[in-house]
Amino acid sequence: xxxxxxxxxxxxxxxxxxxxxxxxxxxxxxxxxxxxxxxxxxxxxxxxxxxxxxxxxxxxxxxxxxxxxxxxxxxxxxxxxxxxxxxxxxxxxxxxxxxxxxxxxxxxxxxxxxxxxxxxxxxxxxxxxxxxxxxxxxxxxxxxxxxxxxxxxxxxxxxxxxxxxxxxxxxxxxxxxxxxxxxxxxxxxxxxxxxxxxxxxxxxxxxxxxxxxxxxxxxxxxxxxxxxxxxxxxxxxxxxxxxxxxxxxxxxxxxxxxxxxxxxxxxxxxxxxxxxxxxxxxxxxxxxxxxxxxxxxxxxxxxxxxxxxxxxxxxxxxxxxxxxxxxxxxxxxxxxxxxxxxxxxxxxxxxxxxxxxxxxxxxxxxxxxxxxxxxxxxxxxxxxxxxxxxxxxxxxxxxxxxxxxxxxxxxxxxxxxxxxxxxxxxxxxxxxxxxxxxxxxxxxxxxx
Amino acid sequence: xxxxxxxxxxxxxxxxxxxxxxxxxxxxxxxxxxxxxxxxxxxxxxxxxxxxxxxxxxxxxxxxxxxxxxxxxxxxxxxxxxxxxxxxxxxxxxxxxxxxxxxxxxxxxxxxxxxxxxxxxxxxxxxxxxxxxxxxxxxxxxxxxxxxxxxxxxxxxxxxxxxxxxxxxxxxxxxxxxxxxxxx
Numbered sequence: 231x232x233x234x235x236x237x238x239x240x241x242x243x244x245x246x247x248x249x250x251x252x253x254x255x256x257x258x259x260x261x262x263x264x265x266x267x268x269x270x271x272x273x274x275x276x277x278x279x280x281x282x283x284x285x286x287x288x289x290x291x292x293x294x295x296x297x298x299x300x301x302x303x304x305x306x307x308x309x310x311x312x313x314x315x316x317x318x319x320x321x322x323x324x325x326x327x328x329x330x331x332x333x334x335x336x337x338x339x340x341x342x343x344x345x346x347x348x349x350x351x352x353x354x355x356x357x358x359x360x361x362x363x364x365x366x367x368x369x370x371x372x373x374x375x376x377x378x379x380x381x382x383x384x385x386x387x388x389x390x391x392x393x394x395x396x397x398x399x400x401x402x403x404x405x406x407x408x409x410x411x412x413x414x415x416x417x418x419x420x421x422x423x424x425x426x427x428x429x430x431x432x433x434x435x436x437x438x439x440x441x442x443x444x445x446x447x448x449x450x451x452x453x454x455x456x457x458x459x460x461x462x463x464x465x466x467x468x469x470x471x472x473x474x475x476x477x478x479x480x481x482x483x484x485x486x487x488x489x490x491x492x493x494x495x496x497x498x499x500x501x502x503x504x505x506x507x508x509x510x511x512x513x514x515x516x517x518x519x520x521x522x523x524x525x526x527x528x529x530x531x532x533x534x535x536x537x538x539x540x541x542x543x544x545x546x547x548x549x550x551x552x553x554x555x556x557x558x559x560x561x562x563x564x565x566x567x568x569x570x571x572x573x574x575x576x577x578x579x580x581x582x583x584x585x586x587x588x589x590x591x592x593x594x595x596x597x598x599x600x601x602x603x604x605x606x607x608x609x610x611x612x613x614x615x616x617x618x619x620x621x622x623x624x625x626x627x628x629x630x631x632x633x634x635x636x637x638x639x640x641x642x643x644x645x646x647x648x649x650x651x652x653x654x655x656x657x658x659x660x661x662x663x664x665x666x667x668x669x670x671x672x673x674x675x676x677x678x
Numbered sequence: 679x680x681x682x683x684x685x686x687x688x689x690x691x692x693x694x695x696x697x698x699x700x701x702x703x704x705x706x707x708x709x710x711x712x713x714x715x716x717x718x719x720x721x722x723x724x725x726x727x728x729x730x731x732x733x734x735x736x737x738x739x740x741x742x743x744x745x746x747x748x749x750x751x752x753x754x755x756x757x758x759x760x761x762x763x764x765x766x767x768x769x770x771x772x773x774x775x776x777x778x779x780x781x782x783x784x785x786x787x788x789x790x791x792x793x794x795x796x797x798x799x800x801x802x803x804x805x806x807x808x809x810x811x812x813x814x815x816x817x818x819x820x821x822x823x824x825x826x827x828x829x830x831x832x833x834x835x836x837x838x839x840x841x842x843x844x845x846x847x848x849x850x851x852x853x854x855x856x857x858x859x860x861x862x
Contacts, residue, residue: 281761283784
């Protein structure tokens with residue numbers, strides 16, 4: 231009795247586990263052998279001829295054995311966007327398998343990809359990948375199914391282990407520009423307004439008590455002496471005065487509350503398969519923040535990040551390559567939490583004294599304008615980078631679509647004008663952002 | 679269109695020769711289109727022989743069902759009904775319609791088998807089809823020999839002993855098939 235139960239249990243397991251027969255095998259056995267048998271019994275050669283290829287196919291197909299496996303190769307958890315990579319899995323199809331149906335990414339296309347019907351070859355199956363979109367995503371889930379000759383047997387389908395990774399926002403090269411130096415800075419790469427031990431000449435003045443002798447400009451001093459009585463008297467000695475060099479802080483404030491793109495109709499729609507809209511304001515803002523941070527960190531400045539949507543989502547100012555990685559990781563993290571419009575949050579303690587603040591936003595609300603204008607009262611340079619698309623497409627589902635776009639545009643222009651009147655430098659983030667040129671112009675304006 | 683191909687020579691130094699580089703392949707819906715085309719030709723064969731009712735009532739729906747669900751009993755319906763309809767039409771068992779039906783039904787069976795293991799949204803790579811094409815050609819070559827043999831054999835009444843031997847041989851083939859198809 232127990233043996234019979236075990237036998238039935240094994241039969242039931244064979245229908246769901248391991249290699250099992252398919253409809254094609256049943257078809258070949260029933261139709262092939264059936265037609266041949268009936269044809270022979272009734273002396274009808276047509277039935278035999280139609281059924282015979284199926285029987286020959288059966289005779290040429292042994293049942294597969296073994297347990298096929300698909301193992302994905304370890305891949306870095308963090309990758310840079312737009313960098314060529316290879317995704318690979320190791321396939322062991324076992325004896326008798328003829329086909330591998332394997333889910334692999336399409337070349338140069340994000341996502342887990344479709345199921346590919348491949349020959350059952352033992353070894354690595356590779357695909358080339360380029361991840362253009364930054365963010366946290368599943369890049370590989372090698373679901374698999376193995377099949378015997380003519381699809382007569384199959385193993386699976388088996389759901390593969392999903393592999394996640396983080397694609398960091400790209401760093402686009404931006405021409406560097408000088409930042410206003412930090413008032414309390416003692417060392418750094420930027421020329422400060424104060425005299426000090428820097429490289430850049432500030433003035434030539436008569437020698438005073440306390441000046442170092444190595445600062446004496448002998449050529450000017452000798453000329454001054456020749457102009458008087460020819461002796462190098464204390465009044466004729468002149469020294470070169472130089473500018474001090476100071477650190478500069480920059481704070482990039484990203485508005486993560488909104489993610490809008492060209493089509494107004496899609497503003498309230500949820501994005502499918504991605505955290506942000508490709509080409510939308512948040513995507514643009516994250517890419518801009520990443521590129522700006524990289525530019526300023528490369529020239530030795532200290533950079534911080536503020537998430538205007540979440541008070542704890544920022545990164546304090548810091549410097550170095552590791553700090554850039556930290557900012558890029560945080561950008562990916564903060565951009566995942568777009569949760570509708572709320573009041574922008576900017577803690578004053580997050581902005582060091584004298585820091586330059588760059589606010590990246592589509593500027594669709596007055597609260598943010600008020601916050602930015604309050605920042606200008608601290609005396610630092612404030613740059614507003616407008617991320618609203620240049621052309622907006624009205625919502626076609628409502629007759630008010632064009633009117634809504636007109637009002638949005640008018641309000642946006644009023645906000646931008648208000649920012650400019652309060653001394654905020656406003657620029658659009660488009661191809662080839664003129665940040666470097668803008669900073670140089672601001673600096674010249676301040677000096678004059 | 680590029681299919682999964684073997685590793686280029688430039689990469690062979692670093693990869694195993696069995697490594698496959700997955701290309702774009704072609705959409706798996708192509709297999710369904712092949713099923714539809716082959717099925718359409720299969721439908722035409724008994725239709726031309728005058729089996730209109732059976733073709734419209736049984737064969738055509740079975741072909742359409744096979745395109746929709748290749749891993750179902752529908753293709754079996756196509757195989758059986760096509761064979762029965764052509765047989766019932768009468769005539770020379772080695773006439774052109776029958777000879778045309780032999781590779782068509784076999785191709786239909788194989789294509790349904792392959793389409794049953796890959797989703798319609800998947801991709802099919804030509805390298806995967808090389809082995810089934812070779813098998814198909816080999817089986818059809820064997821069939822050509824058998825048909826040639828049948829053509830030269832006398833059509834007179836078969837001796838009962840030969841018939842008994844034939845049936846015993848068939849039983850042997852059935853046992854062999856069942857033995858081979860045991861899943862270990």
